[in-house]
Amino acid sequence: MELNSLTLDETKEFVLSLGQKSYRGEQLFSSLNRHKILDIQKIHQLPKEFRDTLETQSRINKIKILNRFDSKVDDTKKFLYLLEDNNIIESVYMKYDHGNSICISTQVGCRMGCSFCASTKEGRIRNLTAAEMLNQIYIMENDLNLTIDNIVLMGSGEPLDNYENTLKFLNIIHDPKGHNTSYRNITLSTCGIIPRIYDLGREGVPITLSISLHSPFDQYRSQIMPISKKYKINELMEACKFYTRTNNRRLTFEYTLIEGINDREEDINELVKILKGINAHINLIPLNPIKEYNMNRPSKNNVEIFYKKLKKIGIPVTIRKEKGADISASCGQLRRDYLDKTQPN
Numbered sequence: 001m002e003l004n005s006l007t008l009d010e011t012k013e014f015v016l017s018l019g020q021k022s023y024r025g026e027q028l029f030s031s032l033n034r035h036k037i038l039d040i041q042k043i044h045q046l047p048k049e050f051r052d053t054l055e056t057q058s059r060i061n062k063i064k065i066l067n068r069f070d071s072k073v074d075d076t077k078k079f080l081y082l083l084e085d086n087n088i089i090e091s092v093y094m095k096y097d098h099g100n101s102i103c104i105s106t107q108v109g110c111r112m113g114c115s116f117c118a119s120t121k122e123g124r125i126r127n128l129t130a131a132e133m134l135n136q137i138y139i140m141e142n143d144l145n146l147t148i149d150n151i152v153l154m155g156s157g158e159p160l161d162n163y164e165n166t167l168k169f170l171n172i173i174h175d176p177k178g179h180n181t182s183y184r185n186i187t188l189s190t191c192g193i194i195p196r197i198y199d200l201g202r203e204g205v206p207i208t209l210s211i212s213l214h215s216p217f218d219q220y221r222s223q224i225m226p227i228s229k230k231y232k233i234n235e236l237m238e239a240c241k242f243y244t245r246t247n248n249r250r251l252t253f254e255y256t257l258i259e260g261i262n263d264r265e266e267d268i269n270e271l272v273k274i275l276k277g278i279n280a281h282i283n284l285i286p287l288n289p290i291k292e293y294n295m296n297r298p299s300k301n302n303v304e305i306f307y308k309k310l311k312k313i314g315i316p317v318t319i320r321k322e323k324g325a326d327i328s329a330s331c332g333q334l335r336r337d338y339l340d341k342t343q344p345n
């Protein structure tokens, strides 16, 4: 039993099954998720005898900081974490005016195959447990001595491809007896697994959904995002409408600008068509070229032109501010570099 992957209700059920009262479950849950005590014997609120029982009947998942990269140009910090099975994941801390943000990973690797992404090179190795997602936040908070206000599920992995664990993570991190993060301060980024978008819409967890769109044309989108071969853009837009209706949330569309692929006039015209009737804004991300793939970032001027045209048409749009430019690496690149340096070919 992985204690720090349990929701509050599950924790209570578990302690009841060990012959304890339900309030011990609350104490245990808060110790793990509010006070971030990741050692059973250090949870002094619980009697020693019960701590001993917990140690024989359950365990706490732990991850370690393998390396930390601090930007010299801003407050961005990238963390490489070592999991218990020696897999490696990465998270990023970013400081904004609106608070402290973390971008976490949800899988080791990813099987979605987006061509601009280093996380997918070896496919999906495994799903992360809820505890492994939570630990990325708690360990970072402890290390930096701060509280994370905003959480983005946009690191390595497709969160909706690890649906059950992601839902558990959302439940635990939101719980007022734990970290108490508002759903409104959580953003989940997906490449667009349509059935799961509908499922999430029905769950009643009004987080912000961020869709990796990257092209308004199936023909082009499927060249850079294989998921698009399975789920067409018009179906994706219907799922997005459903999500905004059921959760009353504005969507974000992530749009990585790639020279000559999706930065053309016809892309703008088509974007206008497909986004009609959707409460959404577009976040433009000038491509961070990765060495595994041969694609280029458009010039600064062309990014600006694309942005201004969308704005003029009335589409809410922003250009993502580059954070930690000196340690900047696209999704999964840090882990990839580490593996390249440490593992023989």
Ligand code: SF4
Binding pocket: 110, 111, 112, 113, 114, 117, 118, 119, 120, 155, 156, 157, 158, 190, 191, 212, 331
């Ligand atoms: S962009 Fe996201 S969904 Fe696509 S391969 Fe990378 S991690 Fe997976």
